Amino acid sequence: MTQAKPRGSLLASFIKADKEDEIDEEVQRIADTVGLTNHLIFLLEDLDNPEKKILTYNALMTSSTTSASPYFTMRVHRKKQTNTLYTINALNLAIAAEHDGQTGKHLKLDWEKYRESLILAVNGSLVVHRVKVIKIYEISPEDAEV
16 A cells, blocks of 8 residues: 655745845755655745745644744645635635625635735735746755755
8 A cells, every 4th residue: 555645734935035045055954954745845936026035845844844944934825726825814814805804615715816926914914925936946855854
């Protein structure tokens, strides 16, 4: 019987780095300290603020997973059909914005409005960042020290 691939949580680390070597160092830090479930790390760029970068990766969650990075790291979810990254709080705010303040599982969201975006709740407000993948790092098991 084949063993199921471990399922991780999708994490996003927000970095302010324009230099490729700084980004590469952070990718290596993640590879060395976090148990990746699929050995891929995606580098996204905020289209409105190109100096802001986001690294996303699937990680096995431990108590030290989000503290492994010196950058702000949070758990996010992904809507595959529109490539939308979001937090649950942001999803609730987006639904409320479309449905006169109402929320609930029975209400649907127009995901097309958030295609290729990261949606966050910041101080109780919905913030939408248009993003694009600019690089995919493939981490081989021998590259990681975990």
